[in-house]
Amino acid sequence: MTQVMKGVRILEVAQFTFVPAAGAVLAEWGADVIKIEHPVRGDTQRGFVNLGGQKVDPLRHTLIEHPNRGKRSVGLDLSTADGQALLYEIAKTADVFLTNYLPAARQKHRFDVEHIRAANPNIIYARGSAYGDKGPEREVGGFDNTAFWTRSGVGLSMSPAELEGPLSQGIPAFGDSIGGMNIAGGISAALFHRAQTGQAVELDVSLLSTGWWAAGAAISQATETGVVGRNRMPSSGASPGNPFLGSYRTADGGTIVLNTLTPGPYIRDIFQHLGVPEAADDPRFATAEALMTNWAEASALLVIAFSKQPFAYWRQHLKTSKCQWAPFQSLLDLTTDEQALANDMIVEVEAIDGGAPIKLVRSPVQFDHVTHPTERSPQASEHTETFLLEMGLEWDRIEALKTAGVVA
Known part of the structure; x- marks a missing residue:
């Protein structure tokens, strides 16, 4: 060693x-x-x-x-x-x-x-x-x-x-x-x-x-703009402007976090994994520009999709997705996380x-x-x-x- x-x-x-x-x-x-x-x-x-x-x-x-x-x-x-x-x-x-x-x-x-x-x-x-x-x-x-x-x-x-x-x-x-x-x-x-x-x-x-x-990035942004960013109250749904960035509740009360900062390349992948593949061909969501304009409608679709299956299902199912995501774990969950242990x-x-x-x-x-x-x-x-x-x-x-x- x-x-x-x-x-x-x-x-x-x-x-x-x-x-x-x-x-x-x-x-x-x-x-x-x-x-x-x-x-x-x-x-x-x-x-x-x-x-x-x-x-x-x-x-x-x-x-x-x-x-x-x-x-x-x-x-x-x-x-x-x-x-x-x-x-x-x-x-x-x-x-x-x-x-x-x-x-x-x-x-x-x-x-x-x-x-x-x-x-x-x-x-x-x-x-x-x-x-x-x-x-x-x-x-x-x-x-x-x-x-x-x-x-x-x-x-x-x-x-x-x-x-x-x-x-x-x-x-x-x-x-x-x-x-x-x-x-x-x-x-x-x-x-x-x-x-x-x-x-x-x-x-x-x-x-x-x-x-x-x-907090350096946030402090620099605050000094540049004069606006202090604050966390949002927890809810199931997207951050404004990007439906692939947000926290989504599962059927049993768990939470899956999507953190796809550049949504364009992942539109079809995410909608397919969430069981709504037709949404990728909807003109409101088919491009990054359209998706970010119509983020609230896309977010509502995702809220419904995530609510149909339990946390354990999404945790396994999304492993084949190319997007950036994570299960919202407790400190105790980490002690059995296979990637952490590996x-x-x-x-x-x-x-x-x-x-x-x-x-x-x-x-x-x-x-x-x-x-x-x-x-x-x-x-x-x-x-x-x-x-x-x-x-x-x-x-x-x-x-x-x-x-x-x-x-x-």
Whole structure:
């Protein structure tokens, strides 16, 4: 298998999901990711007792597994001088320092860029934040629900204007996971740049910039036209102007989405698949221009056609169509989607409780058609002793640090 990050060490001083997700991606790619956690509390996210209203099993904590797979955990108290000194020793062995702590905390505990660079001038320093490392709100913290979904405009655009208020973010760590991938890409570019030039850079990714990049096409359109696009209320039928672009209800309440942006080449194919082949010869629908002029009448035909068969029928029947379409699936549906499984999108890791393996979604990049085996996330401070011994620390020193509460 190709481990593109083999030989790279990432020193991660971060918690929650946004920045740790970048470490998880790099670990899947073969990097040695050392996660520094508080020796008593660990990552704050380990203490979550419920997620979306559901009780969290601390031994099967999916919001820890998702962004921390494949790492090694070292318990280290960075509020102490001895802990900071040990952090600098580790930094000397690392290629990248990765953090999402706010500027005041980085300065207080002496792991801001100048402190880490004093230990290792050649280290790449990567920061993740809510709103960016410049400007009047660089000291303000936030989560993806605030910075990515709410403030970026993404949530408002996804919410139909007819609703009483905008929709809340329905997926935990949604922007965090996207933003973590952005950081992993930035780190990859920074490592390439250092290899080419010898220069080690600082890099920044914010949840706000992640939201704006994800919505970039819509933002540019809004600034060009002065009109902010909003999602439409759900209904069975087409988007205005194109009957082959819309959501259609099936007989049993499922939904099939047609997304054929250029309808002309698919007129006969779609009407035949929907059981109304004669519509392709109707002058109102026979050309792209006519079809888009008479889109409402064509949409009404499609609404009736889709309503005659159940979701499972259309999901199978449309596989022979040349148009662009998709079944509207739930998150759970994806775990049995044959195409997703064929592309190794689900990986299994052992569970700490010894029960059934935990299923995780692999990171989206695959090298040479092979998925790198993914290991479970570490328990808090699980690798402290073995890693410090690997670093060359004598056992007496480790014992003294443990006695002093500097390491766990």
